[in-house]
Amino acid sequence: MVKKIKIYNNFKISKIHKNSILLIGNFDGLHLGHQKLFRLAKKYKKKKNLKIGVVTFDPIPKMFFNNNLSNYRISNLNQKIRYLKNYNIDFIVIKKFNLNFSKIKAYAFIKEIIYKKLKANYIFVSSNFRFGYKREGDVNLLKSLQSKYNFKIINPKPLKKKNKVISSTLIRNLLSNGKLLRANQLLKRYWAIEGIVKKGRRMGKKIGFPTCNIDLNDYIIAKPGVYAVKISIEKARKTLKGIANLGYRPTFNQKKIILEVNIFNFNRNLYNKKLTVQFIKFIRAERKFKGIDQLRKQIKLDLKIAKKIK
Secondary structure, three states: OOOOOEEEOOOOOOHHHOOOEEEEOOOOOOOHHHHHHHHHHHHHHHHHOOOEEEEEEEOOHHHHHOOOOOOOEOOOHHHHHHHHHHHOOOEEEEEEOOHHHHOOOHHHHHHHHHHHHHOOOEEEOOOOOOEOHHHOEOHHHHHHOOOOOOOEEEOOOOOEEOOEEOOHHHHHHHHHOOOHHHHHHHHOOOOEEEEEEEOOOOHHHHOOOOOEEEOOOOEOOOOOEEEEEEEEEOOOOOEEEEEEEEEOOHHHOOOOOEEEEEEOOOOOOOOOOEEEEEEEEEEEEOOOOOOHHHHHHHHHHHHHHHHHOO
């Protein structure tokens, strides 16, 4: 059973959560590199008998500063919280990242927030952690102020696989290039999109393959194409198998990217229901067909492949 975790939306934390171990970062995707950090924090928790807290930001700062970066996240905020709950933490601070917060100088962040408000005991950060106005603060600044503000920085070496540092950027690139299997390995779970089923043009139903349409919102755009998927419906325990097309539907001259999911042996109305779609295997890239008949033949072949995947 997952324990209850306190969630704060500001830095005014309870006394019982002060003098804790803090992990600070975006933690987008909660990949193997992040997981290494959390495992190490768990050892400190046991050894030092301290609580563990996470300080994270929403939206992701890079998205806040770049209006053109509309599709970027590996996981949405709900997923991030759900994944964090698996790491034996005690509290999460989700700080809204806005213009005022972005103007706080790095030194002021350390003195006024880490020291005075959070009273951190240990701070776990990755080597590429940057903070403060114009990203002026880094791990070296934190280390230089450890003694003055009574905290200890824990900055383990980044985790590498095949000589590449595991990072959220690496996983985004893998997803964008259709290397789903590798991305899933580095996440240690299936990459998943969570969203509400919207009414579409019902083209899938017209050609004999009804689908649930889900907007990508601000998720990273994985390589457009056909995927074998598993689907969870909110408040339902069973996971269902299916096939999904993530793309622009060039055969129908559409321009907006959308996720269309066909659930095997299922005919319930799911409009306005929240689905979690796990991406199991990349089957093929999206392409434009000459007509509906050619598309229908290809879908039948795709279905055969998807149904064989466990």
